Amino acid sequence: MIHKYSMNGYFIVLDVNSGAVHIVDEVVYDVLDQYKKTDEEKIYDKLRDKYSHEQIAEALDEINELVESKMLFTEDIYEDIIPLINRREPVVKALCLHIAHDCNLKCRYCFAEEGEYHGKRELMSLDVGKKAIDFLIKASGKRKNLEVDFFGGEPLMNFDVVKGIVEYARSVEKENGKNFRFTITTNGILLNDEIMDYINKNMHNVVLSIDGRKEVNDRMRVRAGGQGSYDSIVPKFQKLAESRNQTGYYVRGTFTKHNLDFGKDVMHLADLGFRQISVEPVVADSSEDYAISEGDLPVIFEEYERLAKEILERRKKGQWFNFFHFMIDLTGGPCVTKRLVGCGSGTEYLAVTPNGDLYPCHQFAGREEFKMGTVDTGVVRPDIRKAFEKCNVYNKPECKKCWAKFYCSGGCTANSFNTHGDLITPYEIGCEMQKKRIECAIMIKAAESEK
Amino acid sequence: MKHVKTLNTLQTVAKGGCGECQTCNQACENV
Incomplete structure (x- = not known):
């Protein structure tokens, strides 16, 4: 399978199956439309008005050479890896701790419904937090690197409970041969110098929630009284980003139908001095006025392309910043195993609610039918884990035939469930945006290869 | 090649799968 596009x-x-990326000229690009579909004589016939016989012959020679070198039309050899992955010892190596089912903002698009997740306001106790750490150590088997996200x-x-959990985990990691990495996501309202100092000393990564331009942010990210949050959080986020030397953090925004010109929000965040930026499409019920619909895709595609070109222009001027969704590594990247199974939700990665219930990930928290156990009992619903184990790209018919499967790993299972009521039918609008982002990311690499 | 520039040349199969990478397209140190 190959995928070709111009941008x-x-x-x-x-x-697709080797991961090789080729920049070609128009002759090869056009010949590839006919290659493998017809014989060489007909290729000459179809293209002779546009190219000389010699040009077509050269293109065919080079294409044949790439095929022989297993860099074009390569066979898919990876499906056989799936049984090997499924035979691995089932482990949990990452937890999303819902440290607070409460929030001081009322963001209109929040899937957690003011932080409550279909339930009541609740804070995690230190006792539950410690049990979660004990569960993770026990359930992680021989894995050494363990991740804990502090989330809400x-x-x-x-x-205070965040600090208590970190202290407890650090006190038991060495004796258990583990290495904890902590991350935290915050809306910034309560950030102060003392908390920043603690985060800088203890958090491997920090996600700072802001949507971009003031009017965009303050339309969606509001306090209980309706006031916006932009003016309060920007100076604090700028200070935190600088104090971390512009690494080990992201400012993360959500774009909606109301700001399909989200590239301006990315640039606004860059102009504020942030160097690690993510602005991502909202996933919402189609009845919401801010939900992205299929009809919005052409505008979104144009915006992604415009953003990619703008990033290239800025980099030429030495104004570098990282846009998360255009990150791609064409020379290394994740191993095939990781590419096939994705984020690990429901298997290696679980969410813990404030009262200690276990769910496949934070997006499933509060849905009783997905409760997998508790920090006291461990996983008592192996059937749920089995269902999530099947969420690999070869078990999803739409993904199996898609050129982007080794870059998106099958997409988000929660989005599949929220859209289709099952775990393996992908959220199509998300797929289309993901494919456009991969095309943009590879185009940036192509342009940068010419330096 | 005159018509093609190749940027890179998945076939990580032998070395991958240790499961130690961070777990909701970056390089793996192991690979």
């Missing part, structure tokens, strides 16, 4: 003057060919709601509303 920003580049003709790009991706060999707003985690800073229960910060």
Whole structure:
């Protein structure tokens, strides 16, 4: 399988099963439309008005050479890896701790419904937090690197417990041969110098929630009284980003139908001095006025392309910043195993609610039918884990035939469930945006290869 | 090649799968 597209003057060919990326000229690009579909004589016939016989012959020679070198039309050899993955010892190596089912903002698009997750306002106790750490150590088997995300709601509303959990985990990691990495997500309202200092000393990564331009942010990210949050959080986020030397953090925004010109929000965040930026499409029920619909896709595609070109222009001027969804590593990247199974939700990665219930991930928290156990009992619903184990790209018919499967890993299972009521039918609008982002990311690599 | 520039050349199969990478397209140190 190959995927070919042109963007920003580049003709790009991706060999799906080897991961090879080729920048080609227009002759090869056109010949590839006919290659393998007809014999060489007919290719000459079809293209002779546009190219000389010699040009077509050269193109065919080079294509044949790539095929022989297993860099074009490569066979898919990875499906056989799936049984090997499924035979691995089932482990849990990452937890999303819902440290607070409460929030001091009322963001209109929040899937957690003011942080409550279909339930009541609740804070995690230190006792539950310690049990979660004990569960993770026990359930992680031989894995050494363990991740704990402090999530909410707003985690800073229960910060003493965050500190207590970190202290406890650090006190038991060495004797158990583990290495904990902590991350935290915050809306910034409660950030102060003391908390920043603690985060800088203890958090491997920090996600700072802001949507971009003031009018965009303050339309969706509001306090209980309706006031916006932009003016309060921007100076604090700028200070935190600088104090971390512009690494180990992201400012993360959500774009909606109301700001399909989200590239301006990315640039606004860059102009504020942030160097690690993510602005991502909202996923919402189609009845919401801010939900993205299929009809919005052409505008979104244009915006992604415009953003990619703008990023290239800025980099030429030495104004570098990282846009998360255009990150791609064409020379290393994740191993095939990781690409096939994705984020690990429901298997290696679980969410823990304030009262200690276990769910496949934070997006499933509060849905009783997905409760897998508790921090006391461990996983008592192996059937749920089995269902999530099947969420690999070869078990999803739409993904199996898709050129992007080794880059998106099958997409978000929660989005599948929220859209289709099952775990394996992908959320189509998300797929289309993901494919466009991959095309943009590869185009940026192509342009940068010309330096 | 005159008509093609190749940027890179998945076939990580032998070395991958240790499960130690961070777990909701970056390089793996192991690979």
